[in-house]
Amino acid sequence: MPKLHAKTAVLRRQAFAAAGKRCFLRRGFHAVSIRDIAKEAGYSLGNLYVHFPDKLAIYRHVVGSVTGEFQSNFNPLNAHLLSCTFPADLEKLAVTARELVEYFDDYFRLAHIDAVEFGGQHMGDAFSNLEERLRGIGRLEGKVAGGSEKSFAFTAAYLSFIHYFMLS
Numbered sequence: 001m002p003k004l005h006a007k008t009a010v011l012r013r014q015a016f017a018a019a020g021k022r023c024f025l026r027r028g029f030h031a032v033s034i035r036d037i038a039k040e041a042g043y044s045l046g047n048l049y050v051h052f053p054d055k056l057a058i059y060r061h062v063v064g065s066v067t068g069e070f071q072s073n074f075n076p077l078n079a080h081l082l083s084c085t086f087p088a089d090l091e092k093l094a095v096t097a098r099e100l101v102e103y104f105d106d107y108f109r110l111a112h113i114d115a116v117e118f119g120g121q122h123m124g125d126a127f128s129n130l131e132e133r134l135r136g137i138g139r140l141e142g143k144v145a146g147g148s149e150k151s152f153a154f155t156a157a158y159l160s161f162i163h164y165f166m167l168s
Contacts, residue, residue, distance in 0.1 A: 013051040015041045017065065020058035025109055029059055029117045063110055063122045070107040071126070076100060077158075081138025086154045093154070097161030108166055131155040 019041035023032040034055045038048040052058045080096040101108055114123040134140060135151035144153045 009051070012041075012043065012047065015043065016048050016051050017058060017061050020055075021062045021066075021106065021110075024059060024062060024113060025106060028113050029055075034058075060122060063114065066104075066107045066110055067123065067126055070104050076103070078137060081134065081140070084138055084140075084154075086140065086150060087144055087157075090157060093157060094161050097158060098165045101162060101165040108162070112166070130159075134158070 020037045023036050023040055035045055037058060038045045076096050076099050111123045114120055131151050134155055140151040140154050142150045144150050
C-alpha cells in the first residue's frame with residue numbers, strides 16, 4: 001500500500017474530523033456510526049481507519065479541538081473579566097455570554113451532547129473549578145451585597161446567561 005504524502009494525510013484527517021463533528025452535532029454520538037462519518041467525509045471506511053482507530057477517537061479529537069478554541073485567549077470572556085466591574089456591569093456580562101454562545105455554538109452543543117450521552121466524561125473538566133479559574137483571570141475578589149463571594153455570584157450569573165442564550 002503506498003504511503004500518503006504528509007500533507008494529504010493531514011488534510012484527510014481534518015476531513016474525517018470535520019465530518020465527525022458535523023455528524024455528532026446533527027445526531028449526537030450514539031446515533032452516528034463510523035460508516036456515517038466516512039460517507040460524510042467522502043472517503044472509504046478503510047481510509048478512515050488509517051487516520052482514526054474508532055468513532056470515540058474521532059469524538060475525542062473533535063472535543064479537544066473545540067475545547068482548545070473555546071479556551072483560547074480570543075475568548076471574549078477573558079477580555080470581559082479583565083475590565084469588568086461586576087455586578088455593576090451585569091448587562092455587559094449578558095452581552096458577552098450571548099457572543100460566546102453565538103461564536104462557540106459548536107462547543108456548547110458538544111458540551112450538551114457530552115453531558116447527556118457521557119455524563120460529561122470528556123468535557124466536564126471545562127466546568128470543574130470554573131469559579132476558581134474565573135477568579136484567577138479577572139477582578140472578582142471580595143463580596144457582593146448579601147455576603148456571597150463575588151466570584152461565586154459572577155459564575156452563577158455567567159452560567160445562567162449561557163444557559164438562557166443556549167435555549168433561546
